[in-house]
Amino acid sequence: MDTDEVTRSRCEAITAGAAAGIAGVGDPALGRKWAAGGALTPAQPGQQRLHFACGLMNEIDTSQDQDTARTWILCSNPRLGYDSSVKEIREDRFREAARRRL
Known part of the structure; x- marks a missing residue:
């Protein structure tokens, strides 16, 4: 999946604001x-x-x-110390987020 497809699919499943937060x-x-597509895409870390x-x-x-x-990504999670998965991923704490998924 290219970045445009990933972004569109996530914005459909969650809010565009949450995708920007991630x-x-x-x-x-x-x-x-x-x-919306076009030339604008997130920077590489995003x-x-x-x-x-x-x-x-x-x-x-x-x-x-x-x-x-959707609930896992958006809501606070007791397995993440009541942080949201959005916050964990935004802070590049990939292992923690992956380990603590449902």
Whole structure:
């Protein structure tokens, strides 16, 4: 999946603001612009974070369902010390996020 497809799929499953948060940018409008396609894409670290989040969400979606995957990414998680997965991924704490998924 290329970055545009990943961004669009995540923005469809979660909010564009959450996708921007995962990528590590403060402006939720950027998530909407990325999802619209065109030349604007996240910087490389943001792309890596979005691909990682997409992979974990796909794993959860496959083993559970899309609502569970959405809840895992957006809500505070006791397995993450009540941080959200968005925060864990944005802070590049990939191992912790992956280890503590559902």
